[in-house]
Amino acid sequence: MIRPLVWEKGRLLILDQTLLPHRERFLVCRTPDDVARAIRELRVRGAPLIGIAAAYGIALAGDAIDRAAALLISARPTAVNLAAAVRRVAAVGPRRILVEARRIHAEDAAMCAAIGRHGAKLVPPGARILTICNTGALATGGIGTAYAIIKRARNVTVYACETRPVWQGARLTLYEFAKDRIPAYLIADGAAAATMREKKIDLVVTGADRIARNGDTANKIGTYALALAARAHRIPFYVAAPRSTFDFSIADGRRIPIEERAEAEVLTAAPRGARAYNPAFDVTPARLITAFVTDAGVFPKPPPPAAGKVR
Amino acid sequence: MIRPLVWEKGRLLILDQTLLPHRERFLVCRTPDDVARAIRELRVRGAPLIGIAAAYGIALAGDAIDRAAALLISARPTAVNLAAAVRRVAAVGPRRILVEARRIHAEDAAMCAAIGRHGAKLVPPGARILTICNTGALATGGIGTAYAIIKRARNVTVYACETRPVWQGARLTLYEFAKDRIPAYLIADGAAAATMREKKIDLVVTGADRIARNGDTANKIGTYALALAARAHRIPFYVAAPRSTFDFSIADGRRIPIEERAEAEVLTAAPRGARAYNPAFDVTPARLITAFVTDAGVFPKPPPPAAGKVR
Numbered sequence: 001m002i003r004p005l006v007w008e009k010g011r012l013l014i015l016d017q018t019l020l021p022h023r024e025r026f027l028v029c030r031t032p033d034d035v036a037r038a039i040r041e042l043r044v045r046g047a048p049l050i051g052i053a054a055a056y057g058i059a060l061a062g063d064a065i066d067r068a069a070a071l072l073i074s075a076r077p078t079a080v081n082l083a084a085a086v087r088r089v090a091a092v093g094p095r096r097i098l099v100e101a102r103r104i105h106a107e108d109a110a111m112c113a114a115i116g117r118h119g120a121k122l123v124p125p126g127a128r129i130l131t132i133c134n135t136g137a138l139a140t141g142g143i144g145t146a147y148a149i150i151k152r153a154r155n156v157t158v159y160a161c162e163t164r165p166v167w168q169g170a171r172l173t174l175y176e177f178a179k180d181r182i183p184a185y186l187i188a189d190g191a192a193a194a195t196m197r198e199k200k201i202d203l204v205v206t207g208a209d210r211i212a213r214n215g216d217t218a219n220k221i222g223t224y225a226l227a228l229a230a231r232a233h234r235i236p237f238y239v240a241a242p243r244s245t246f247d248f249s250i251a252d253g254r255r256i257p258i259e260e261r262a263e264a265e266v267l268t269a270a271p272r273g274a275r276a277y278n279p280a281f282d283v284t285p286a287r288l289i290t291a292f293v294t295d296a297g298v299f300p301k302p303p304p305p306a307a308g309k310v311r
Numbered sequence: 312m313i314r315p316l317v318w319e320k321g322r323l324l325i326l327d328q329t330l331l332p333h334r335e336r337f338l339v340c341r342t343p344d345d346v347a348r349a350i351r352e353l354r355v356r357g358a359p360l361i362g363i364a365a366a367y368g369i370a371l372a373g374d375a376i377d378r379a380a381a382l383l384i385s386a387r388p389t390a391v392n393l394a395a396a397v398r399r400v401a402a403v404g405p406r407r408i409l410v411e412a413r414r415i416h417a418e419d420a421a422m423c424a425a426i427g428r429h430g431a432k433l434v435p436p437g438a439r440i441l442t443i444c445n446t447g448a449l450a451t452g453g454i455g456t457a458y459a460i461i462k463r464a465r466n467v468t469v470y471a472c473e474t475r476p477v478w479q480g481a482r483l484t485l486y487e488f489a490k491d492r493i494p495a496y497l498i499a500d501g502a503a504a505a506t507m508r509e510k511k512i513d514l515v516v517t518g519a520d521r522i523a524r525n526g527d528t529a530n531k532i533g534t535y536a537l538a539l540a541a542r543a544h545r546i547p548f549y550v551a552a553p554r555s556t557f558d559f560s561i562a563d564g565r566r567i568p569i570e571e572r573a574e575a576e577v578l579t580a581a582p583r584g585a586r587a588y589n590p591a592f593d594v595t596p597a598r599l600i601t602a603f604v605t606d607a608g609v610f611p612k613p614p615p616p617a618a619g620k621v622r
Binding site for chain 2: 021022132159161162163164165167170171174175178183184185186187188189190191192193194195197198199220221222223224225228229232266267268269270271273274275276277278279282283
C-alpha cells in the first residue's frame with residue numbers, strides 16, 4: 001500500500017509526488033511553512049490528501065495556529081477539503097490537534113473504502129472505464145475515490161488520460177495501476193472522446209475538488225470535456241467523492257474559485273516567450289453528471305450534509 | 312516566410328520539424344527512402360506538405376518509380392494528399408516528374424491563399440479563435456489552411472491546443488504565431504472545453520487529413536472532442552482544407568484508415584512497462600461541422616470535385 005503521508009517523531013513525511021514515478025523520496029516537514037510549500041508545489045496533491053496534510057501542518061504550528069491556518073488555507077484555493085480540514089483541527093484546542101488530524105486521516109480512509117464498496121456495484125464485470133488525473137492512494141488517506149471504484153470492480157480495463165500539464169494520470173495513476181496490477185492504457189487527453197467511441201467505454205468516473213450545493217463539480221482541467229463527450233455517447237459519467245468534498249455554502253459552480261497556475265507548466269515544449277492560459281480545474285455542470293458516488297452511497301443529486309458533522 | 316521544403320541541386324531539403332522550435336536544421340534527402348523515412352518519423356508532417364514532399368520524393372526515384380511510389384504511399388495512411396500526390400506525379404512520365412511536383416507545390420500555395428481569403432470573411436474583427444495541431448506554413452506549401460484564416464483575419468486572439476502527444480501546437484504553431492506576431496495562448500488539450508466557456512471563444516477552426524464524401528473529417532486526435540464541445544457551446548466549428556484533402560472515393564468516416572502510432576509517443580512521463588493507446592487521428596462527424604473552408608469557397612457540405620481535375 002502506498003503511504004503518501006507519514007507522521008513520525010513529531011514531523012510530517014510527505015512522499016514527493018513531483019518525483020514519481022521514477023523516484024520515491026520523502027520530504028521532511030517540520031513547520032507549517034514546509035507543508036504549505038509542499039502543497040503549493042504539488043509535492044502533495046489530491047483534494048482529500050491536501051486536507052489531511054494541512055491538518056498535520058497545524059499540528060506543527062506550536063502556538064501560532066491562526067497564522068498557520070491562514071497560510072495553509074491559502075496554499076491552494078479550489079479543493080474545499082483543505083480549508084475544511086484546517087478549520088476543523090484549528091478549532092479543537094492545541095493539545096488535541098494531532099489526535100484530530102489523525103482522525104481526519106482515518107475517516108478519509110474509511111470514506112474511500114465505502115466509496116469503493118458503493119461504486120463497485122455500478123460497474124459491470126469486464127467494463128471498460130475511462131478516468132482522468134489521479135484519485136488513488138496518492139490523492140487520499142485511503143485507497144482513493146474514483147480509483148477505489150476501479151480497484152474494487154471486477155476484471156476491468158482502464159483508459160487513463162495523461163492529464164496535462166502536470167501528468168497526474170501518466171505519472172501517478174499509471175504507477176498505481178502497475179502496483180495494483182490493473183490493466184490500463186494511457187491516452188492523450190485529446191484522445192478521450194475518440195476512445196469512448198472506438199473502445200466502447202462503459203463508464204467514466206472521476207474525482208472532485210469541490211462540489212457545489214446544486215451538484216456542479218470542480219475537478220481537474222479536462223473533466224468537463226470528458227463529461228460533454230460522455231453525454232454525446234450516452235455513457236454514464238460518475239463523480240466519486242467523500243462527503244467532505246461537498247460545499248453546501250456555495251449554490252453553484254460559478255462561485256467555486258478556480259486556481260490558475262503558472263504558464264510555465266503548459267509551456268514545456270513551446271518556444272521561448274510563448275504565453276499560456278493554465279486553469280488547473282474546470283467546472284462540470286450537474287446536468288452532465290449521472291450520479292455522485294459518496295461514502296454514504298450513490299446519489300443522483302448531492303446528498304444532504306451528514307447529521308451533526310461540521311466538516 | 313518559413314520554407315519547410317526546398318528543392319536544391321537535385322536534392323530535397325526538409326526542415327526537420329522534430330527539432331523545432333529550438334533548432335532549425337535541414338535534412339538532405341537524396342533518395343525516396345530518405346523522404347519516406349522523414350515522413351514516417353514526422354520530420355515533415357501536415358497533410359498537404361507530406362503530399363508535396365512525397366511528390367519530390369518520386370523525383371528522386373530514377374527508374375524505380377513504382378517502388379518509390381509504393382514506399383512513399385505506405386509511409387502514413389490517413390492523409391489522402393500523400394497517395395494522391397504520389398499517383399499524380401508517377402503518372403506523368405519520368406522526365407516531367409519534377410515539373411509536376413513543383414506544380415503541386417505551387418498549386419497548394421495558391422489554395423492556401425484562397426482558403427485564407429475565403430475564411431477571413433467568416434471571422435469577426437477581434438474574434439477569439441481556438442485551434443489545434445499545426446496548419447500553417449509548416450504543414451502546407453503556402454501559408455496554411457486553418458492557419459491562413461487566422462493570419463488573414465483582423466485583430467484576433469488565438470487559443471492553441473498543445474496537441475499531445477507530438478506537441479504540434481506547442482512546438483510548431485506557437486513558433487509560427489511568434490514569427491507572425493499573432494497573439495496566442497497555449498492551452499492543455501484538456502482545457503479546450505473550459506476555454507470555450509471561460510474565454511467566450513467565437514469560433515473553432517481546424518485543418519483536415521481526409522474528408523469523406525459525406526463530410527466526415529479525419530484530423531489530428533483531439534479534433535472530435537473540440538467539435539463536441541463547440542456544439543455544446545453553440546460555437547461555429549470550421550474545417551479548412553484544400554480540395555485535395557477531399558476523398559470522394561470514400562462514403563463516410565468509418566472507411567478512413569486511422570493511423571495508430573507507437574505507444575512510446577504517449578508514454579513520455581509514464582512508469583516503465585506502462586501501455587498506451589495512441590491513435591494519431593480521429594473522425595469528426597459531418598453533422599458537427601458548420602462549414603468547410605476550401606480554396607473554392609465556403610461550403611456547408613463538401614463541394615463537388617473540381618471539374619477536370621484528377622487529383
